[in-house]
Amino acid sequence: MNNPLPLKSLNHISLVCRSVEKSLDFYQYVLGFFPICRPGSFDGAWLFRYGIGIHLLQSEDPESMPKINEINPKDNHISFQCESMAMVEKKLKGGEEGAVDGDSFY
Secondary structure, X not given: OOOOOOOOOOOEEEXXXXXXXXXXXXXXXXXXXXXXXXOOOOOEEEEEEOOEEEEEEEOOOHHHOOOOOOOOOOOOOOOOOOOOHHHHHHHHHOOOOOOOOHHHOO
16 A cells, blocks of 8 residues: 555444433443543534544434344444453443343444
């Protein structure tokens, strides 16, 4: 590749959400992200942790967003590397305090 841009790292990702409040709960209480300051010109929340910024943006028409019932690895997504897949599965399936149900993914 000739003369690529001199990028250093990923700054943030933006996700349009059906519910910023429910998404904020998931990213804070399940994944451990914390809110940071952001401009107030639109509905949303900015989070940060692990060197990653996540911008949650409230959909202007949440009912028009497709309902996702299963994970499609060929669709848009983000992926986090973890220490223990068994621990993640246990938390997501309800095997420990603070577990979430399948409807908590927004």
